[in-house]
Amino acid sequence: MVRILRLIDACATTLLLLGTILVLLFFNEPQNISTPQSRPESAHDQHNHDRRPAYLKEEDHNASHKTFPSSNWQLERWRVSQNLTLRCERNAMFENVSGFDSFSPMIQDFLYYRHCRSFPIILDFPDKCGGDDEPEDVFLLLAIKSSPKNYERREVLRKTWAAERSYKGKVIRRIFIVGTDGSGFEKEKLNKLVMWEHQQYNDILQWDFKDSFFNLTLKQILFLEWMDRRCPQARFLLNGDDDVFAHTDNMVEYLQSLKDNNGSKHLFTGHLLKGASPIRNPNNKYFVPPQVYKKNVYPPYCGGGGYLLSGYTALAIYKISAMVQILPIDDVYMGMCLAAMKLKPDSHMGVKTLHWHIPSRQVDKYDPCYLKDLLLLHKFLPSDLYFLWQEVRNPNLSCSDT
Numbered sequence: 001m002v003r004i005l006r007l008i009d010a011c012a013t014t015l016l017l018l019g020t021i022l023v024l025l026f027f028n029e030p031q032n033i034s035t036p037q038s039r040p041e042s043a044h045d046q047h048n049h050d051r052r053p054a055y056l057k058e059e060d061h062n063a064s065h066k067t068f069p070s071s072n073w074q075l076e077r078w079r080v081s082q083n084l085t086l087r088c089e090r091n092a093m094f095e096n097v098s099g100f101d102s103f104s105p106m107i108q109d110f111l112y113y114r115h116c117r118s119f120p121i122i123l124d125f126p127d128k129c130g131g132d133d134e135p136e137d138v139f140l141l142l143a144i145k146s147s148p149k150n151y152e153r154r155e156v157l158r159k160t161w162a163a164e165r166s167y168k169g170k171v172i173r174r175i176f177i178v179g180t181d182g183s184g185f186e187k188e189k190l191n192k193l194v195m196w197e198h199q200q201y202n203d204i205l206q207w208d209f210k211d212s213f214f215n216l217t218l219k220q221i222l223f224l225e226w227m228d229r230r231c232p233q234a235r236f237l238l239n240g241d242d243d244v245f246a247h248t249d250n251m252v253e254y255l256q257s258l259k260d261n262n263g264s265k266h267l268f269t270g271h272l273l274k275g276a277s278p279i280r281n282p283n284n285k286y287f288v289p290p291q292v293y294k295k296n297v298y299p300p301y302c303g304g305g306g307y308l309l310s311g312y313t314a315l316a317i318y319k320i321s322a323m324v325q326i327l328p329i330d331d332v333y334m335g336m337c338l339a340a341m342k343l344k345p346d347s348h349m350g351v352k353t354l355h356w357h358i359p360s361r362q363v364d365k366y367d368p369c370y371l372k373d374l375l376l377l378h379k380f381l382p383s384d385l386y387f388l389w390q391e392v393r394n395p396n397l398s399c400s401d402t
C-alpha cells in the first residue's frame with residue numbers, strides 16, 4: 001500500500017512540475033513560490049533584492065504614503081496576483097485507495113491535497129531578521145501558529161511573553177503563522193483583519209491555504225521554508241501555539257546556559273512523547289487511518305503546544321521534509337523528520353503540554369509560583385496570560401519553597 005501511495009505521489013509530483021513549467025511559460029512572470037522541487041529557482045531568486053509580493057511593494061514607492069487606502073485595492077491586487085500563481089490540483093487518484101469512501105470529508109480532503117506544499121504567500125515581512133544586508137543576530141525566534149480569527153490571542157501575546165525585545169542582551173523576535181479561514185465575505189474580512197494587524201506590527205506570515213487542523217503540518221513546512229530564506233541565522237526557535245504560556249525570559253536563560261551550543265548544533269526539546277500510537281478510532285480528533293500512516297507506533301516527538309529547537313535543527317528538518325510524506329499531525333511529523341535524520345528529540349522538565357494520551361492532571365496552573373520556574377505550559381485564556389505574565393515577573397512575588 002505504501003508503495004502504491006508513493007507511486008501515486010511520484011506521479012502527482014511529476015504532473016505538478018509539468019504544470020508549474022507550463023504556467024510559468026504561459027504567464028512569463030516570476031512568482032513568489034518556492035517548493036523543495038524548485039529550490040534552484042529560489043536560490044536564483046536571492047539575487048533579486050525585494051522578493052515581496054507585488055501588492056506589498058507598490059506602497060513603498062512613496063514612503064510617506066503610510067495611511068491605508070479605504071478602498072480594498074490591495075486585496076484586489078492580491079487576488080489578481082493569486083490568479084497567476086499555480087493552484088494545487090486535487091489528486092483524484094486517492095479515490096481508488098481502499099476505504100476512501102468511508103473516510104470523513106476532512107481525511108478525504110487531506111488525501112486529495114497531501115502532495116501540495118506550495119501556496120501563494122499573502123503577508124510577508126522579508127526584513128524580519130534584518131534582511132540580507134544587515135542580518136540581525138536573532139537569538140530566539142518565536143514562531144507561533146495562529147488562525148486569522150484568533151485576534152485576541154495575538155494581541156495579548158504581543159503584550160506579554162511574545163513581546164519583541166532584548167533580554168540579557170539577546171534579541172527576541174516574533175512571527176505569527178496563519179493561513180486563511182472561512183469563505184466569501186468572511187474570508188475577506190479575516191484577511192483584512194490580519195492585514196491591518198500586520199500593517200501595524202509586522203509580525204504575520206500568511207499563506208493562502210485553508211487554516212485547518214489537518215493543515216498544521218503544511219503550515220509548519222511553509223514556515224520552515226520561510227525561515228530558510230529569510231531568517232536562517234536565528235540561533236533558536238520556539239515553535240508553539242497561540243494559547244500557551246511561554247516563559248521566554250527563562251527560555252533565554254536556559255538556552256544561554258547551553259555551553260557547547262550556540263544554535264549551530266542539534267537541539268530539539270520539549271514535552272517528550274515516546275511509543276505513542278496512531279489513534280485508529282474514527283471519532284477521535286487525532287484519527288489517522290492506516291492508509292495515511294501504516295506503522296502502529298509514532299517515532300518519539302515533542303508535544304506540539306510548544307518546543308524549543310536550534311536553528312541548525314530547524315533548517316535540517318526543512319531540508320529532509322522534502323523526502324518525508326506529510327502526516328497531518330504536525331508535532332508527530334517533526335518527530336518523523338528527526339527520525340529520518342537519526343536525530344533525537346529531548347525531554348525538558350520545564351515544558352508541560354498536556355497531550356491527548358496523557359491523562360490530564362489537576363495542577364494549579366494559575367499559580368504564578370508554579371509557573372515561575374517553568375518554560376512552557378498550555379492552555380490559557382488571553383486574560384489569564386496577561387495576569388500571569390505580570391505576576392511571574394513581579395519582583396514582589398513571594399513563593400514559599402516546596
Ligand SMILES: *[C@@H]1O[C@H](CO)[C@@H](O)[C@H](O)[C@H]1NC(C)=O
Pocket residue numbers: 061062063064065
Ligand atoms: C509622496 O507623497 C507625498 C504626500 O502625499 C507627496 O507630496 C509626494 O510628492 C509623493 N512623492 C512621490 C515620489 O510620489
Ligand SMILES: *[C@@H]1O[C@H](CO)[C@@H](O)[C@H](O)[C@H]1NC(C)=O
Pocket residue numbers: 079080083
Ligand atoms: C482569474 O482568471 C480567470 C480566468 O482567466 C478569470 O476569469 C478571472 O476573472 C480572474 N480573476 C481575477 C480576480 O482576476
Ligand SMILES: *[C@@H]1O[C@H](CO)[C@@H](O)[C@H](O)[C@H]1NC(C)=O
Pocket residue numbers: 092093094095096
Ligand atoms: C481507479 O481505478 C480504475 C480501475 O483501475 C481506473 O479505471 C480509474 O481511472 C482510477 N481512477 C482514478 C481517479 O485514478
Ligand SMILES: *[C@@H]1O[C@H](CO)[C@@H](O)[C@H](O)[C@H]1NC(C)=O
Pocket residue numbers: 106107109110113208209210211212213214215
Ligand atoms: C489544506 O489547504 C488546502 C488549500 O487551501 C485545501 O485545499 C485543503 O482542503 C486543506 N486540507 C485540509 C485537510 O483541510
Ligand SMILES: *[C@@H]1O[C@H](CO)[C@@H](O)[C@H](O)[C@H]1NC(C)=O
Pocket residue numbers: 260262263264
Ligand atoms: C558557534 O559555535 C561554533 C562551534 O561550535 C563556532 O564555530 C561558530 O563560530 C559559533 N558561531 C557564532 C556566531 O558564534
Ligand SMILES: *[C@@H]1O[C@H](CO)[C@@H](O)[C@H](O)[C@H]1NC(C)=O
Pocket residue numbers: 394395396
Ligand atoms: C513591590 O512592593 C513595593 C513595596 O511594597 C511597592 O512599592 C511596589 O509597587 C511593588 N511592586 C510591584 C510591581 O507590585
